[in-house]
Amino acid sequence: MGKFEIKEAFYLNEEPFKIISGAIHYFRVVPEYWRDRLEKLRLMGCNTVETYVAWNMHEPNEGEFHFEAGLDLRKFIQTAQEVGLYVILRPAPYICAEWEFGGLPYWLLHDPNLKLRFDYQPFMEKIHRYFDQLFAQVIDLQVTNNGPIILMQVENEYGGYANDKNYMRKMAQMMIDQGVNVPLVTSDGPWGDMLENGSIPELALPTINCGSKVKEHFKRLRAFHGEKRPLMVMEFWIGWFDAWGDEAHHTTSVAEATNELSDILDEGSVNIYMFHGGTNFGFTSGANYYEKLMPDVTSYDYDALLTEWGDMTPKYEAFKEVIRRHTAIPEFPLTTVIQKKRYGKQTVRQRVSLFETLDTISQKVHSNYPLSMEALNQGRGYIYYRSQIGPARPIDDFRLISAMDRAHIYINNQLKTIQYDLEIGQKESFVLDMPENELGILIENMGRVNYSVKMNHQHKGIKDGVLINGAFQSEWEMYALPMDNLEHIDFTKSYHVGQPSFSRFVIDIEETGDTFIDLAGWGKGFVTVNGFNIGRFWEKGPQKRLYIPAPILKIGSNEIIVFESDGQVTDTVTLTDIPDLG
Structure with missing residues (x-):
């Protein structure tokens, strides 16, 4: 012993x-x-x-x-x-x-x-x-x-x-x-x-x-x-x-x-x-x-x-x-063969708007007030809130109360504004111009704080509510989106320019190797490779490319799905052997 x-x-x-x-x-x-x-x-x-x-x-x-x-x-x-x-x-x-x-x-x-x-x-x-x-x-x-x-x-x-x-x-x-x-x-x-x-x-x-x-x-x-x-x-x-x-x-x-x-x-x-x-x-x-x-x-x-x-x-x-200077240095051969591969530019095969396939990747929950991610037993990812907010009229006081971390606000599926961190809770005003109007709010959990006093307040999504002309809005539909079941995306549905979307790429390879996906021209989101979430990207950087370890790939057909939240997409991604951390 x-x-x-x-x-x-x-x-x-x-x-x-x-x-x-x-x-x-x-x-x-x-x-x-x-x-x-x-x-x-x-x-x-x-x-x-x-x-x-x-x-x-x-x-x-x-x-x-x-x-x-x-x-x-x-x-x-x-x-x-x-x-x-x-x-x-x-x-x-x-x-x-x-x-x-x-x-x-x-x-x-x-x-x-x-x-x-x-x-x-x-x-x-x-x-x-x-x-x-x-x-x-x-x-x-x-x-x-x-x-x-x-x-x-x-x-x-x-x-x-x-x-x-x-x-x-x-x-x-x-x-x-x-x-x-x-x-x-x-x-x-x-x-x-x-x-x-x-x-x-x-x-x-x-x-x-x-x-x-x-x-x-x-x-x-x-x-x-x-x-x-x-x-x-x-x-x-x-x-x-x-x-x-x-x-x-x-x-x-x-x-x-x-x-x-x-x-x-x-x-x-x-x-x-x-x-x-x-x-x-x-x-x-x-x-x-x-x-x-x-x-x-x-x-x-x-x-x-x-x-x-x-x-x-x-x-x-x-x-x-x-x-x-302090100890002997051993010598022995490495046992794992690792190589980097360049698979080149890939063109999108299919694309669908998030709103079109919500019901295939999430189960709708109804509540008379919005619930936080935690209240829906959701740890990570995104959450979408939807409510009918009535006829055409000016909205002079729109606010999210106790919400984190990044919110996309839609009227009739059209993006009105994005609020991030300190912007959340600020008053917005706009005009509703349809006979009936639907409010949608997509919120991303950007990662709970890992140090210091803010750890005590890490509820994600909307915790308190949404003000419409100064009063809390009731009657909500909510979709938890941990994004861990993307095999249920219905790519036969429609894509609408400017909306959050899933883009599907299929890559056939003869040999696996470590590679890096370049998302130049894309806005913000995450990438899965053969169902494995390799992480977030964001055009603001500094990181420009995401690392794909070879064991996630396989010889033959590989599926890459890119979720993009800001309505900023291109039709290609590039798999290169050169990283770029900024």
Whole structure:
């Protein structure tokens, strides 16, 4: 049986052990490429891999658990061990990670009294039930059972959110009760009160998250310990993420990051965040909110050591040279064959307006007032509201009350305006000119906020109502559109210019390879490939092309469906072997 201990340093089986780790999120990488990414981590000299665990992926609906295919966490951990890596597991209910709702399931919002990340009994009970399922998958993979897991983290950056020590202690005890017997850690920023707020030193070793000034931050951490304890940067930020509307893809200095890594390894241990960022497939990207909504793009490239599509970078090579000074670098051949392919320009085969096929992809719900996505048991995607608003007349005061995130407003299926974030709730005026008039509102969930105080208010769609000439409108039809059943689209129906639409492409290929879809000329929406949602696009960038991993494709006929919400389409898309993150 193995043993991992925290004394004045880390010890593995009684020998001092410097953790040199890199972050890979299994849920951001197709499982066919897990081994490739892990091998590249080992070949750089790292001895450990770290991953978060995304609760909202494993329990998408309350009581419905998934640990198969791309969510087979157990297989990911076992593959890491096969490659020669130890594992740091961060199974906290909250992960941040620029992930939808910070990894929390949307259905927690069903509780109107919900207190996220506090010692609130209903919240704790739901975590306990989840932990029962999660730890059954991994508990025997601890190093104490000759598995690869050497550390587990309690919560995540809690000191930047609150200081409820009862919550933290109960979370740690909950893990211990599940059979966790490897050491526990916490991770917080080294600024302000974060270490004091988030640490429970009697139960878990405090570690820090930062991207620069490591010597200064280690000095603070050493003083916080008050005794000789191992120093560790649990998240060494070597890049950054992109939000829609950013001027360009974020990149960082290779030289500066390399110098900081050297400083860390001279004094302690490290987990490089991110070694490989991967992709926010589907509607999984989160958002930040300070002065305004900043939803994250589909790519989580992060300017990491491996690109989103798994290529080694100059930063990878530079880090490898630093690591070489501290440990031997293994050599072995990569086992996964990966190539990029250019399939060229493709022409649309079929196109249909969303409004024509609503009833084939969603079941109409009637209510005398509009219901939020959560009230309709919908986590992600879009929702469409429809109401009859009477005869021709001027409308002087039209407003959406408590709605998020991006709303298309239609009169008689003709787009009137688009409101986004801070624009929502602003007064609109227009004239109804038909004997009878129909109001339609298509709302997109751009990703629930994953950090800070706005997390407490993340109901999507329309929560309160719609004002027509200053009064709440009643009698609504609603269509939940999670967009997970596009096989039911009726492409025999009509397409109307300017309306949201689905466009279908069919591509015959003789050999599969990684490729990138270029959507130049298209407005905003998402793309599915053979039923797999590869993520969102938006003309405002910075990301211009979406990554399609080869395992999603197949030899022969492949179906691509592009949903576009803004009425801005072309008749072609291009599949190229060249990415463009902006």
